[in-house]
Amino acid sequence: MLDFTKKDWWKQAVVYQIYPKSFQDSNGDGIGDLPGILSRLDYLQTLGVDALWLSPVFASPQADNGYDISDYRAIDPLFGDMEDMRTLIREARRRGIVILLDLVLNHTSDQHRWFLQARQSRDNPYHDYYIWRDGEPGTPPNGMTATFGGPAWTWVPEIGQYYFHQFAPQQPDLNWANPKVRQELYEMIRAWIDEGVGGFRLDVIDQIGKDPDLEVTGNGPRLHEFLRELAASTWAGRNLVTVGEAWGADIPRARLYSAPDGSEMSMVFQFEQMVLDQGKTKWEPRPFALPALKKSIERWQQGLHGQGWNSLFWNNHDLPRIVSRWGDDGAARADSAKAWAVALHGLQGTPYIYQGEELGMTNAPYPLADYRDIESRNAYEEMRAAGKTDAEAMQALHRMARDNARTPMQWTAGENAGFTTGTPWMRVNPNHTAINAEAELADPDSVFATYRALIALRKSHPVVVEGDFTLLCPDDKQVFAYLRRGAGQLLLVAVNLSGETAEFALPVAFAGTRPLLATQGAPRPGVLRPWEGLIYCRDL
Ligand code: TEU
Ligand code: CA
Numbered sequence: 001m002l003d004f005t006k007k008d009w010w011k012q013a014v015v016y017q018i019y020p021k022s023f024q025d026s027n028g029d030g031i032g033d034l035p036g037i038l039s040r041l042d043y044l045q046t047l048g049v050d051a052l053w054l055s056p057v058f059a060s061p062q063a064d065n066g067y068d069i070s071d072y073r074a075i076d077p078l079f080g081d082m083e084d085m086r087t088l089i090r091e092a093r094r095r096g097i098v099i100l101l102d103l104v105l106n107h108t109s110d111q112h113r114w115f116l117q118a119r120q121s122r123d124n125p126y127h128d129y130y131i132w133r134d135g136e137p138g139t140p141p142n143g144m145t146a147t148f149g150g151p152a153w154t155w156v157p158e159i160g161q162y163y164f165h166q167f168a169p170q171q172p173d174l175n176w177a178n179p180k181v182r183q184e185l186y187e188m189i190r191a192w193i194d195e196g197v198g199g200f201r202l203d204v205i206d207q208i209g210k211d212p213d214l215e216v217t218g219n220g221p222r223l224h225e226f227l228r229e230l231a232a233s234t235w236a237g238r239n240l241v242t243v244g245e246a247w248g249a250d251i252p253r254a255r256l257y258s259a260p261d262g263s264e265m266s267m268v269f270q271f272e273q274m275v276l277d278q279g280k281t282k283w284e285p286r287p288f289a290l291p292a293l294k295k296s297i298e299r300w301q302q303g304l305h306g307q308g309w310n311s312l313f314w315n316n317h318d319l320p321r322i323v324s325r326w327g328d329d330g331a332a333r334a335d336s337a338k339a340w341a342v343a344l345h346g347l348q349g350t351p352y353i354y355q356g357e358e359l360g361m362t363n364a365p366y367p368l369a370d371y372r373d374i375e376s377r378n379a380y381e382e383m384r385a386a387g388k389t390d391a392e393a394m395q396a397l398h399r400m401a402r403d404n405a406r407t408p409m410q411w412t413a414g415e416n417a418g419f420t421t422g423t424p425w426m427r428v429n430p431n432h433t434a435i436n437a438e439a440e441l442a443d444p445d446s447v448f449a450t451y452r453a454l455i456a457l458r459k460s461h462p463v464v465v466e467g468d469f470t471l472l473c474p475d476d477k478q479v480f481a482y483l484r485r486g487a488g489q490l491l492l493v494a495v496n497l498s499g500e501t502a503e504f505a506l507p508v509a510f511a512g513t514r515p516l517l518a519t520q521g522a523p524r525p526g527v528l529r530p531w532e533g534l535i536y537c538r539d540l
Contacts, residue, residue, distance in 0.1 A: 009050075010267075014458065019405070020033065029078075029422055030422040033078065047353075050098070058071060061111050064374055068171045086195065098241075100201055105208060111170075115129070132159075141213075146166060146167060174208075176222070198241060199266070202265065209222040232263075242266045247270075267309040267310065270300070290476075290497055318405070320400055328499055342454065342534075358447065362435070409437075417432035463486050467486030467491060472507070473504075490538050502527060506536075510538065515536050
């Protein structure tokens, strides 16, 4: 069990992300909830994770599944109430697990009382909590567009002004330039710290310093000033873990965000690797090439070593499933899921596992009617309007839609995968009959067992936490292999990220030694089998 009072405990931690709507329903309404999470703590303890990041469970009209918050201080009745949250925090802590809340500080719901006030008149005391510009109906202040489609400005006829929103019109952006907004948010965060949470994930935090007049959203001029003030007013010096979502982060910026002095956050999610197979937008594919991924990982591993801290992930609630994306969700599903797990869990940083990833859950290529996400629906309309056929638009969604990640957790082979006794809010993937937690817990050779072993290995081998990084065979199109050196140990990770046998000569330093972890039994000399993953370790 980690000592959560120790500075930087999160460097040894593994975080598990829960999408509460789809994790476990406890009352048969078809929607996952806090008592459901509580009932699965034993499972999470068995896996060995140290922290649970819950996607937002605050009061929300659910226009964007909780990323539109109408009250930061209340739990949405869909998920339970404040007492359920307190119980969860307490019971998780008893098992050596802390709860991380997902703070959406860039915007609120349009149903938040601040916005309901703000839109009443130009001289309402809350008006300046949001971003307004004068204009004429039909002629927005500028051409900025919203992430979920359409313009980033919505007209309010009653007061003759536009408000700014980077996401849906139901998600108006807060005006961080207003010190009152900042103080309200800090006070709210302090109240959650007092409830005993272990930290926070900060939604689109690189956008709070925006300047809509300059058409700047990410990395705005006052971003780091605001972040330092936020940290100093809330979590600084309190041994919490904080991870900011920052699509616009490069290595120099990530060094600022995750500066070892704790002046901003513990770490950020950066997306350099996640956009390698994307063209102009996520709906347009670009061929994926392993050498480019390896090069990018090398830069980040070396760029933050001793100067910041990496977060490590292949999946989250916005991304397609890794086995379907870069692995093989057919015959080699389990092997490829293990291969990607080994590739990630040997790196320096804090690993994040997204619910179901530890089972090798796959994408869900459903008809549009079974998709629920506002982004998918709008994107479909936009693709059709741009001249794409139904088949083309659906192919793009099947590949990249966020819905792929949001299908209910697959607990059993039984009805609704054991997720609910009612009608699930989103269709359960029919492959739950073969892919589910119950089956994997009983199988010592499952994807789950590999994740569990990798988490344990991070705890038992300090080199995984502390070591530096050297990339081997950078140009190899099949093999991802690297060395980690530190804490008196040398670690070798070698993974075949392809479906064909690959040549691989074991470095002489490991000649005659046996692997610490092998995903397909005893290794074969000179080669890696399709999707095979190996980890070796020796003392220096
Ligand atoms: O995501 C930020 C973001 O840029 C999203 O638009 C997302 O990456 C999208 O899928 C890209 O196509 C965060 C949350 O993670 C996401 O779930 C929210 O919808 C979004 O912020 C708004 O709060
Ligand atoms: Ca429920």
